[in-house]
Amino acid sequence: MKLFGRKKKQVCVVGLDGVPYTLLQAMMETGVMPRTREIVSRGVLRSMTVTLPEISSVSWSTFMTGKNPGEHGIFGFTDLKKGTYDLRFPTFRDLRTETIWDLVGRSGGRSVVVNQPSTYPAREIPGVLISGFVSVDIDKSVQPKKHLAMLARHGYRVDVDTDKCRNNPTLLFSQLASLLEARLRVVNELWSGESWTFMEVVVTGTDRLHHFAWDAYEDSSHPHHADFLDYYAKVDAFIGQLYDKFAREDSPENFFLLSDHGFCRTKKEFYVNTVLEQHGYLKLDPASSGTGASPAPSPSLANIMADSKAFALDPARIYIHRRDRYPRGSVDEKDVARLKREIAEAFESAADANGEKIVRRVFDAADVYSGPHALEGPDLLLIPYNGYDMKGKLGAPSAVGDRRLQGMHTWDNAFFFSMRKDLVDPQKDIEIVEVPWIILRSVDVGP
Amino acid sequence: MKGFTLWFTGLPCSGKSTLARRVEEILLERGMNVEVLDGDEVREHLSKGLGYSKEDRDTNIRRIGYVAKLLSRNGVVAVGAAISPYRAIRDEVRGWHDRFVEVYVKAPVDVLTERDVKGMYKKALAGQIKHFTGVDDPYEPPENPEVVVETDKESVTESVNKIIHTLEIMNYIPGSGTTSDYSAEEEEEIKARLKDLGYI
Numbered sequence: 001m002k003l004f005g006r007k008k009k010q011v012c013v014v015g016l017d018g019v020p021y022t023l024l025q026a027m028m029e030t031g032v033m034p035r036t037r038e039i040v041s042r043g044v045l046r047s048m049t050v051t052l053p054e055i056s057s058v059s060w061s062t063f064m065t066g067k068n069p070g071e072h073g074i075f076g077f078t079d080l081k082k083g084t085y086d087l088r089f090p091t092f093r094d095l096r097t098e099t100i101w102d103l104v105g106r107s108g109g110r111s112v113v114v115n116q117p118s119t120y121p122a123r124e125i126p127g128v129l130i131s132g133f134v135s136v137d138i139d140k141s142v143q144p145k146k147h148l149a150m151l152a153r154h155g156y157r158v159d160v161d162t163d164k165c166r167n168n169p170t171l172l173f174s175q176l177a178s179l180l181e182a183r184l185r186v187v188n189e190l191w192s193g194e195s196w197t198f199m200e201v202v203v204t205g206t207d208r209l210h211h212f213a214w215d216a217y218e219d220s221s222h223p224h225h226a227d228f229l230d231y232y233a234k235v236d237a238f239i240g241q242l243y244d245k246f247a248r249e250d251s252p253e254n255f256f257l258l259s260d261h262g263f264c265r266t267k268k269e270f271y272v273n274t275v276l277e278q279h280g281y282l283k284l285d286p287a288s289s290g291t292g293a294s295p296a297p298s299p300s301l302a303n304i305m306a307d308s309k310a311f312a313l314d315p316a317r318i319y320i321h322r323r324d325r326y327p328r329g330s331v332d333e334k335d336v337a338r339l340k341r342e343i344a345e346a347f348e349s350a351a352d353a354n355g356e357k358i359v360r361r362v363f364d365a366a367d368v369y370s371g372p373h374a375l376e377g378p379d380l381l382l383i384p385y386n387g388y389d390m391k392g393k394l395g396a397p398s399a400v401g402d403r404r405l406q407g408m409h410t411w412d413n414a415f416f417f418s419m420r421k422d423l424v425d426p427q428k429d430i431e432i433v434e435v436p437w438i439i440l441r442s443v444d445v446g447p
Numbered sequence: 448m449k450g451f452t453l454w455f456t457g458l459p460c461s462g463k464s465t466l467a468r469r470v471e472e473i474l475l476e477r478g479m480n481v482e483v484l485d486g487d488e489v490r491e492h493l494s495k496g497l498g499y500s501k502e503d504r505d506t507n508i509r510r511i512g513y514v515a516k517l518l519s520r521n522g523v524v525a526v527g528a529a530i531s532p533y534r535a536i537r538d539e540v541r542g543w544h545d546r547f548v549e550v551y552v553k554a555p556v557d558v559l560t561e562r563d564v565k566g567m568y569k570k571a572l573a574g575q576i577k578h579f580t581g582v583d584d585p586y587e588p589p590e591n592p593e594v595v596v597e598t599d600k601e602s603v604t605e606s607v608n609k610i611i612h613t614l615e616i617m618n619y620i621p622g623s624g625t626t627s628d629y630s631a632e633e634e635e636e637i638k639a640r641l642k643d644l645g646y647i
Binding site: 055077078089091093096097098123124133134136137159162163166207208211314315372389391392393404405408 | 608609612615618629634636637639640641643645
């Protein structure tokens with residue numbers, strides 16, 4: 001594309017939701033992803049850590065803003081409505097900072113963004129935005145809306161039927177394949193039909209595959225092992241086709257790949273609120289637990305008692321029950337630091353029945369969040385040793401329970417690939433918050 | 448929070464007053480002090496006696512702008528909602544402010560003629576009203592407004608959300624954190640999907 005006789009720089013970004021660095025390497029080395037191997041050989045592939053908690057809504061919000069949660073304001077898939085104990089589900093409207101696509105727009109460029117998680121409901125950006133997970137209404141997932149008809153024509157869907165696919169591998173693999181094909185058709189049409197500087201598409205099928213069928217990856221005798229590898233071969237072809245198209249543009253070196261968190265096999269679930277209850281930090285009103293013939297209602301934070309000192313939201317965000325922040329809060333500011341230390345120690349010593357340690361690290365939020373919204377987030381964040389999937393579930397009878405899903409997220413072992421070797425510091429570990437700025441530098445866009 | 452001026456400009460019947468009132472409601476809910484300076488109302492009081500010549504229009508806008516400046520520097524969100532057809536005078540008013548957000552309420556004249564909630568376009572087109580902006584008086588759209596809302600393509604809610612979102616991004620107003628963007632049915636669907644993936 002030429003602008004006033006000069007080459008206009010473009011950038012292409014492919015996101016692979018939940019793909020670990022080590023898995024990508026293994027897929028390339030074993031020949032499952034030959035195109036990706038060839039592409040990666042021309043640039044720099046690095047392991048990457050993500051912002052906390054290590055979930056897509058937070059990681060992708062960090063990617064799309066280049067800011068930490070204390071600045072962009074997204075701390076999880078759930079939050080509490082201010083001044084209450086009622087859950088709410090933050091949306092794209094809760095994002096407090098500009099996106100990288102706004103920055104591209106301000107410099108005169110346009111973006112085409114397909115299946116970006118945490119952008120629902122879609123709002124206007126300079127270009128085209130098709131929201132990803134958690135999108136519940138396709139009509140609210142597209143801007144400009146004129147593209148709705150095109151999506152329908154291509155049979156585009158945002159996600160697999162998670163409820164049906166969870167325990168039905170055949171349906172899962174079938175839907176994963178058809179989604180990927182439709183996604184590519186849509187990207188192809190927007191690629192040629194739109195004027196753009198920044199092209200981004202996120203593959204989220206990888207994350208679904210890992211949650212529901214991770215065992216099929218690790219166990220080569222698993223009946224769906226070949227299906228697992230076959231899906232990665234399809235993803236490889238997807239990446240290859242996009243790169244082949246991009247190679248025909250004027251700046252093919254501006255090609256990037258990234259994931260938003262790592263993944264590993266789940267061994268057990270670990271219930272953070274149960275541990276808080278066991279140590280006396282969390283107390284739920286027993287009158288709400290049901291009696292006699294009345295079935296017990298689901299435990300809820302609405303039943304938190306005034307002498308509770310802390311509670312957790314998924315996956316492992318611990319909030320001090322501050323007097324000035326919660327209706328029944330009882331902790332004064334002067335006691336917060338001591339409580340955080342005590343709670344951190346309680347979790348650091350948590351172990352499974354076989355003595356295996358569960359909590360790999362306890363983060364003080366003050367050390368990981370900065371910015372005007374940092375105080376809206378949790379006070380402590382936990383990350384587990386691989387295999388212990390942390391949950392904020394209330395009412396679990398013991399701290400450790402059986403897994404419901406096969407795979408879980410990890411904070412590290414995500415990946416970033418830049419074909420531009422000059423943009424990546426070889427001496428420094430990569431964190432996801434840096435990635436958008438690296439990518440924007442390739443098209444001379446700054447903050 | 449500090450005050451600021453939120454200035455709605457656009458053709459007659461484009462939706463300025465409607466949007467201004469809806470935004471006012473939201474800002475009041477969030478604990479801001481808000482005052483709406485509606486063009487129609489101002490002409491009944493502050494600018495009584497002024498006509499629709501360019502000179503009188505400029506005087507009217509300067510008066511609204513001056514009051515908005517006084518309010519906003521005292522911690523109030525001053526919401527101006529007036530056609531304010533001339534770019535130079537809007538920019539002059541902007542220059543008096545430290546914190547000024549211009550909202551261009553955009554809609555094509557043919558749509559507005561059809562909408563014509565006050566019957567004014569009909570009269571102007573019939574020659575019964577002179578100096579009617581968009582018919583026989585010019586309207587100069589803003590070149591760099593902070594927000595553009597297109598009321599022929601967006602619902603009132605969508606336009607309001609766009610304005611509120613911009614004000615949040617600029618850190619001129621506190622975030623909501625109190626409400627949900629989802630209906631009760633949508634929340635149930637989201638819960639189910641988050642559960643399917645082990646996220647809650």
